[in-house]
Amino acid sequence: MRSIFVGDSHCCGYKNSFPPRLWQDNNYAEIYSELNQKPVAVYAMQGACNQKYVTFIKTLLDHYDDVDEIFIQFTYWTRYLLATNTSDKPFVTEFETNHFVKGPDTYGLVDRWTDRQDIETDELHTEYNMHVKSEHYEMFKGRKMGGPEENERFHYTNLWHNQLTHLEYRQVCSDLFIIDRLCEQRNISWYLFRMNERVHMPDNFNYFGPLTNYKGGNKMHVEKWFNEDVDKYKIDEEHYNYDFHYKIAKEYIPYLRGQNER
Numbered sequence: 001m002r003s004i005f006v007g008d009s010h011c012c013g014y015k016n017s018f019p020p021r022l023w024q025d026n027n028y029a030e031i032y033s034e035l036n037q038k039p040v041a042v043y044a045m046q047g048a049c050n051q052k053y054v055t056f057i058k059t060l061l062d063h064y065d066d067v068d069e070i071f072i073q074f075t076y077w078t079r080y081l082l083a084t085n086t087s088d089k090p091f092v093t094e095f096e097t098n099h100f101v102k103g104p105d106t107y108g109l110v111d112r113w114t115d116r117q118d119i120e121t122d123e124l125h126t127e128y129n130m131h132v133k134s135e136h137y138e139m140f141k142g143r144k145m146g147g148p149e150e151n152e153r154f155h156y157t158n159l160w161h162n163q164l165t166h167l168e169y170r171q172v173c174s175d176l177f178i179i180d181r182l183c184e185q186r187n188i189s190w191y192l193f194r195m196n197e198r199v200h201m202p203d204n205f206n207y208f209g210p211l212t213n214y215k216g217g218n219k220m221h222v223e224k225w226f227n228e229d230v231d232k233y234k235i236d237e238e239h240y241n242y243d244f245h246y247k248i249a250k251e252y253i254p255y256l257r258g259q260n261e262r
Contacts, residue, residue: 002039002066005029006056007073009239010195011044012114016236020046023112025242026235029071031249033109039066041104043113047129049079052115054175055097060113061182062098070183070190071253077168077200078132080158087124100127132159173207176214183213191216191256196223216256225252 005011005028013027014020025031033040041064043056053072061067085092104111117128136155162168176192183190190213194201201219205211223230226247233244 001068002041002064003029003032004057004060004064004067004070005032005040005042005044005073006053006060006070007044008048008075009044009046011042011073012046012112014046014239016239022046022114026240026245028245028248028253030107030110031242031246032253035249037109039109039111041067041111041113043103044073045114045117045129047079047131048075049081049129049131050075050077050172051081051175052129054178056113056115057179058097058182059101061186061188063104067186067188069257070179070188071256072179072190072192074192074194074199074201076131076198077172078159078163080130080163081127082130083125083127084119085125092125095125099125132163169202170207172202173205176205176211177208180211180213187213189213189215193252193256194221196221222248222252225255 011027011029012022013024014022015024015026029040029042041060043060057070100115100117101113102116103113117126119126119128132155136159138156140160179190192214193216199221230244233240235241
């Protein structure tokens with residue numbers, strides 16, 4: 001059987017450099033494969049937003065028929081997707097979830113997947129991750145006639161009239177509901193976790209109904225679970241070294257499944 005891991009830079013061995021180095025040894029998904037001698041498919045990209053995950057998972061489930069568990073590394077709600085369409089069609093209605101796929105690249109028992117996100121390209125369609133930067137934050141200015149789209153910059157409008165409203169929660173619940181149905185159809189258990197407290201984790205995701213195959217009722221993020229000063233594992237402000245990822249693979253992932261208790 002095979003495990004699936006989806007996530008952002010934490011899930012693809014990111015090390016900060018120019019250009020950034022990916023698929024380094026600080027990758028809990030690949031360590032998990034090595035420890036358990038189990039086939040693993042990793043679909044991840046630096047800066048990925050939660051909206052990416054439903055297409056990641058659908059693509060992988062179309063490709064593999066031996067998946068028995070999925071681990072989703074939940075990420076920051078202030079990330080979002082943008083796209084371009086330079087075709088002669090005003091609406092894009094014929095599209096596959098694997099349209100932007102890059103991979104798989106196989107290394108031993110691990111298949112590495114990611115997405116293309118080139119903006120300066122001749123391709124008719126692009127899709128890329130964005131995030132709210134500190135310089136984009138402004139205080140809420142209230143409601144105005146004509147709506148924010150006529151009065152404010154995009155970043156302000158997106159932050160205060162989308163991301164920090166019920167619309168973001170609805171989007172998250174919609175994506176997870178679809179993931180749950182994909183897993184229900186195939187009798188696959190899936191787990192959701194977050195690396196730190198800066199990633200928002202609601203009390204429930206039942207906006208569209210109960211989730212049937214979601215097994216991760218745990219809300220304890222990885223840093224809290226470590227129960228120690230995690231700064232000693234940091235390689236930059238966000239990312240962690242091999243030892244941190246090794247402990248996730250060896251102890252935290254089994255803890256999610258309830259096989260270990262601390």
